[in-house]
Amino acid sequence: MTEIGKKVSPRFAPRPIAQALTCQFATETGRTPSDVVKEAIGLYLEKTDPNGVASMARRLGTLEKQVKKLVQLV
Incomplete structure (x- = not known):
């Protein structure tokens, strides 16, 4: 828990x-x-x-869909 008013690094922030x-x-x-x-x-x-x-995220989403379809076929 953090104390009120204590600064917390955004990297480790809740x-x-x-x-x-x-x-x-x-x-x-x-x-x-x-x-x-x-x-x-x-x-x-x-x-x-x-x-x-953003482009990488779209490609990753496409790949995830393709893997899901492949798993259903197998």
């Missing part, structure tokens, strides 16, 4: 706190929380293009 920080940052920068998260993931993966991360 989910509600991290979500609140993301929303606050998005509001302050005039972007959506989704865009903030995409950029953070891109930076984490050493990519600065959030669209590349």
Whole structure:
């Protein structure tokens, strides 16, 4: 548990706190929380293009659907 008023690193913050920080940052920068998260993931993966991360997520979703269909056939 964290003490009230004690700063917590967003990396180790409980989910509600991290979500609140993301929303606050998005509001302050005039972007959506989704865009903030995409950029953070891109930076984490050493990519600065959030669209590349979104594209990767779409490809992963497609692959997951294909694997699910393959499992049903087997």
